[in-house]
Amino acid sequence: MPKPSILVARRVPPAVATRAQAEFAAVLPDRDLNAAGTAVLAVEHGVAAVVTGPRVRFDAASIGALPRTVRIIANTSVGHDHMDVAAAKARGIAVTNAPDVLTDCTADLAMLLILAACRRAGEYERIMRAGWRQGFGMPDNLGLRPSGKTLGILGMGRIGRAVAQRARGFSMQVMYTNRSRLPSELEEGAEFVPSLEALLPRCDILSLHLPGTPGALPIMTRETFAQLPRGAVFVNTARGSLVDEDALIDALRSGHLFAAGLDVFRREPDFDLRLNELSNVFLTPHVASATVETRDAMGFRALDNVAAVLAGHPAIDPV
Numbered sequence: 001m002p003k004p005s006i007l008v009a010r011r012v013p014p015a016v017a018t019r020a021q022a023e024f025a026a027v028l029p030d031r032d033l034n035a036a037g038t039a040v041l042a043v044e045h046g047v048a049a050v051v052t053g054p055r056v057r058f059d060a061a062s063i064g065a066l067p068r069t070v071r072i073i074a075n076t077s078v079g080h081d082h083m084d085v086a087a088a089k090a091r092g093i094a095v096t097n098a099p100d101v102l103t104d105c106t107a108d109l110a111m112l113l114i115l116a117a118c119r120r121a122g123e124y125e126r127i128m129r130a131g132w133r134q135g136f137g138m139p140d141n142l143g144l145r146p147s148g149k150t151l152g153i154l155g156m157g158r159i160g161r162a163v164a165q166r167a168r169g170f171s172m173q174v175m176y177t178n179r180s181r182l183p184s185e186l187e188e189g190a191e192f193v194p195s196l197e198a199l200l201p202r203c204d205i206l207s208l209h210l211p212g213t214p215g216a217l218p219i220m221t222r223e224t225f226a227q228l229p230r231g232a233v234f235v236n237t238a239r240g241s242l243v244d245e246d247a248l249i250d251a252l253r254s255g256h257l258f259a260a261g262l263d264v265f266r267r268e269p270d271f272d273l274r275l276n277e278l279s280n281v282f283l284t285p286h287v288a289s290a291t292v293e294t295r296d297a298m299g300f301r302a303l304d305n306v307a308a309v310l311a312g313h314p315a316i317d318p319v
């Protein structure tokens with residue numbers, strides 16, 4: 001029986017490409033394709049599956065442009081807010097994501113941003129790269145001690161819990177809010193706070209771990225930033241759409257926020273360049289999952305989903 005034809009529409013690590021070619025008749029362009037480019041190649045090759053990721057917006061029209069041969073769109077990401085899942089389902093296309101495999105790396109990056117923002121890692125690094133000659137004035141350049149601080153986690157799913165687990169190693173007090181309280185064995189020692197309004201005033205540091213919801217209003221606004229205590233630190237490894245960036249920039253400029261650590265932005269990759277003018281932000285280019293091990297695992301998870309669906313089984317990670 002001929003191997004089913006699939007389109008891997010984003011660059012994947014060599015091990016993932018090798019497996020795709022071994023198991024499928026895989027079309028592997030050497031660049032990330034946008035939705036239109038994906039449709040062109042999917043039609044040309046009559047593929048049964050598309051592997052893609054969160055940088056590519058698949059709205060109803062882009063899904064409608066895919067050929068009828070497509071049975072699954074497998075995302076290498078856990079997030080699927082870039083995709084009109086209902087439109088795909090209406091067309092009989094399964095949509096999957098890649099949960100679990102990036103939990104640890106995303107939590108690691110959240111900790112990195114917490115530490116970097118508190119300890120002013122970006123500023124210090126820039127001082128070194130400038131030759132360290134300019135005056136380094138105590139006490140104006142002091143950071144904050146993360147140990148012993150109260151960390152608020154907004155969204156206590158897999159990644160939120162992994163952050164709570166790590167924060168305990170830094171002797172932080174961890175509080176969280178979530179749609180509902182978790183069973184105590186999943187709470188990682190964190191205290192449940194029933195609402196955002198109750199959580200925010202208690203946070204020295206706030207870290208977001210909610211999924212993005214297409215079209216939803218941001219949860220971090222002028223009002224919610226104002227509910228954080230003056231001098232709080234804000235971290236986002238979840239989605240830029242959760243944040244009103246004008247409000248964030250104003251809170252950083254005014255000193256209401258001591259600092260922020262940001263991996264995700266409302267517009268990517270052409271993020272708001274006013275952030276670059278602020279010394280109290282530590283920025284990374286949406287790389288929470290970007291390790292050798294995790295990117296392999298994300299690609300393999302997408303291929304596992306493709307293999308399941310094309311073999312007539314239910315998807316492993318349906319969304």
Ligand code: 8YV
Pocket residue numbers: 053054055076077078079080102286287288289290
């Ligand atoms: C991205 C992510 O896939 O999984 C998600 O939802 O946002 C990330 O893992 C990755 O950073 C590449 O864009």
